[in-house]
Amino acid sequence: MRRPTPGGEDAGPAWRAACLASWPAPGWRVVTVNPAEEITALGELPTGIDAAEAAPGVADAYGRSGTWVADALGRAVAAGAPVVGIVNADIRLDLDSTRRAALLERAGRAMLVCNRMDVGHAAQEAGPFYRYGYDLVLMPRGMAARLSLEGFALGVPWWDYWVVLDALMLGLPVEVVQCRGVRHLAHAQAWSQPAWRRALRMLMANLGPRRAELGRLGMGEVAEATADLLVAIAPRETEGYPLDEMMTVAGTRFGIELVRFAERHAWSLD
Amino acid sequence: MHDLLFAIEGSGWHEPELKDSIGFRWSGPGHFSVLRVPAPVGPGRGEAHVLLMPGEAVPAPAIFLNGHRLEVAPRRLGAFDVLDFAWDAAAMAGEPRAEFWFHAERLRQLPAPGERMRRVGFRLSTLVIEPAAHGPAAAGEALALIAGRRFLQERLPVAAGRARLAFRSDGEARLLDMRLEGARLGPSPQPHLALALRAAPTGLDLALAAPGAPAVPLHLDVAGTLVLPGGLAPRESLLLARLLAALPDAYARWLDEAMVGAAPDAELLAFWRCRLSALARGAEGVLAATLADGPDLFAGNPALPFAWPAPGSG
Numbered sequence: 001m002r003r004p005t006p007g008g009e010d011a012g013p014a015w016r017a018a019c020l021a022s023w024p025a026p027g028w029r030v031v032t033v034n035p036a037e038e039i040t041a042l043g044e045l046p047t048g049i050d051a052a053e054a055a056p057g058v059a060d061a062y063g064r065s066g067t068w069v070a071d072a073l074g075r076a077v078a079a080g081a082p083v084v085g086i087v088n089a090d091i092r093l094d095l096d097s098t099r100r101a102a103l104l105e106r107a108g109r110a111m112l113v114c115n116r117m118d119v120g121h122a123a124q125e126a127g128p129f130y131r132y133g134y135d136l137v138l139m140p141r142g143m144a145a146r147l148s149l150e151g152f153a154l155g156v157p158w159w160d161y162w163v164v165l166d167a168l169m170l171g172l173p174v175e176v177v178q179c180r181g182v183r184h185l186a187h188a189q190a191w192s193q194p195a196w197r198r199a200l201r202m203l204m205a206n207l208g209p210r211r212a213e214l215g216r217l218g219m220g221e222v223a224e225a226t227a228d229l230l231v232a233i234a235p236r237e238t239e240g241y242p243l244d245e246m247m248t249v250a251g252t253r254f255g256i257e258l259v260r261f262a263e264r265h266a267w268s269l270d
Numbered sequence: 271m272h273d274l275l276f277a278i279e280g281s282g283w284h285e286p287e288l289k290d291s292i293g294f295r296w297s298g299p300g301h302f303s304v305l306r307v308p309a310p311v312g313p314g315r316g317e318a319h320v321l322l323m324p325g326e327a328v329p330a331p332a333i334f335l336n337g338h339r340l341e342v343a344p345r346r347l348g349a350f351d352v353l354d355f356a357w358d359a360a361a362m363a364g365e366p367r368a369e370f371w372f373h374a375e376r377l378r379q380l381p382a383p384g385e386r387m388r389r390v391g392f393r394l395s396t397l398v399i400e401p402a403a404h405g406p407a408a409a410g411e412a413l414a415l416i417a418g419r420r421f422l423q424e425r426l427p428v429a430a431g432r433a434r435l436a437f438r439s440d441g442e443a444r445l446l447d448m449r450l451e452g453a454r455l456g457p458s459p460q461p462h463l464a465l466a467l468r469a470a471p472t473g474l475d476l477a478l479a480a481p482g483a484p485a486v487p488l489h490l491d492v493a494g495t496l497v498l499p500g501g502l503a504p505r506e507s508l509l510l511a512r513l514l515a516a517l518p519d520a521y522a523r524w525l526d527e528a529m530v531g532a533a534p535d536a537e538l539l540a541f542w543r544c545r546l547s548a549l550a551r552g553a554e555g556v557l558a559a560t561l562a563d564g565p566d567l568f569a570g571n572p573a574l575p576f577a578w579p580a581p582g583s584g
Contacts, residue, residue, distance in 0.1 A: 128347045
């Protein structure tokens with residue numbers, strides 16, 4: 001994790017250590033799921049965090065090593081806890097016991113997808129919430145077992161949108177949460193457009209057969225028309241000008257449609 | 271949460287834009303921007319998230335809700351200037367929705383993407399509003415509302431038409447001349463109606479006139495009670511009350527048209543927005559009382575033309 005500062009220093013290692021240290025708490029079991037090549041570089045982990053080797057294949061699919069979402073969440077489900085979830089590796093949880101208890105209480109009844117608060121440096125008190133992504137996801141264990149997350153990888157866009165969409169199409173409750181204790185050290189975009197479109201293709205491949213379920217959500221005509229367009233062109237991106245641009249534009253619109261739809265059930269924890 | 275990337279109801283905003291994954295609309299080309307959103311009854315609070323670029327001055331627009339000026343507390347949150355505000359129950363009393371006005375003091379010329387220069391004020395990204403307390407259950411009176419709305423549309427249909435406004439003053443009193451074009455009272459088109467309003471310490475005096483008919487005087491006292499004139503048939507009185515209740519919407523449509531590129535007196539606009547809302551509430555009070563205790567409206571023929579008082583009858 002590299003986070004260059006304006007002064008040229010790398011704030012990444014310190015931020016990573018702070019993130020790791022922030023996750024464990026009484027009653028919370030933390031497992032960091034990393035590719036084999038990263039496991040040895042993890043070094044000594046704080047008490048309360050176990051490491052597990054990720055299933056292979058992310059690098060082949062997306063051009064960078066990583067962890068399958070289904071792999072990570074499957075391990076959480078296997079742990080047997082009543083509430084399970086995923087937190088991105090660069091999120092620092094500044095959550096006291098009261099806030100953790102409040103999150104767990106709600107996450108026992110619905111999927112909670114938390115926006116992050118972006119900060120410019122580790123000591124910054126407050127920053128803007130990033131509404132177009134979910135960096136901490138918590139849900140009842142039984143709900144996690146019903147999701148179909150194959151093909152999505154942590155660190156690659158769209159997995160967090162698909163988690164929300166999959167749950168909604170299954171008729172499961174989803175709530176968007178803004179909490180100042182879910183913090184992220186802002187950095188330049190780390191993913192590439194090809195990987196973004198590749199993951200969007202995956203999402204549309206999953207969505208196509210479930211088009212009727214999408215229609216029942218009532219997301220609106222624009223969202224549905226955009227989804228139809230994407231389902232049609234995503235597998236044919238290479239068929240000529242300008243399908244890749246259409247995917248980018250339509251995908252962006254579909255993404256913000258989903259964000260807006262999910263925000264119909266939103267609350268803040270502060 | 272209202273995201274300005276999406277379709278909005280209102281006026282005074284440029285097309286939506288997306289920059290660094292943050293959506294927004296520039297206010298402009300006038301100083302005055304309107305946003306109408308559903309809102310719960312009662313008091314509440316909100317945040318307007320204004321996107322800033324590095325080195326930009328904080329714009330600090332004035333914010334009004336349904337004509338009530340709101341106290342705004344700005345705070346910086348990363349790339350956003352967050353404007354915190356709250357309102358009391360009076361600002362939403364009897365209002366079917368929340369009409370926010372943003373009055374930008376300064377405008378500047380900036381090029382539109384791929385187009386010519388345009389006048390802009392500030393970038394509004396999202397408007398977040400929430401009730402301060404739980405209101406009545408949404409479905410609690412839904413049946414009565416639906417039945418009542420349908421009854422009013424079928425038995426007492428009105429349209430305020432297009433309003434043209436002139437603001438004047440007479441000493442301490444503020445005057446508003448409203449000319450309604452294409453209005454309708456019951457089945458009768460009213461191509462031109464002239465409504466003169468005079469706001470004085472004793473209340474609001476009105477005179478409503480159609481060409482060739484004597485002006486109908488009305489009065490709204492400071493307690494909000496509307497006094498309708500004698501000499502009008504019961505149905506005609508109710509239709510007039512319905513017309514008065516529709517004036518805030520006509521005012522809103524006028525705002526959307528007239529504020530494009532304008533540099534308005536926001537306080538004056540707010541003053542009349544509040545007076546017209548009070549007038550509408552008074553008219554709705556008359557409607558409710560008359561429908562409850564007055565003559566049976568079902569006994570009359572709603573297809574009969576609207577009858578103005580005969581000349582000399584006042």
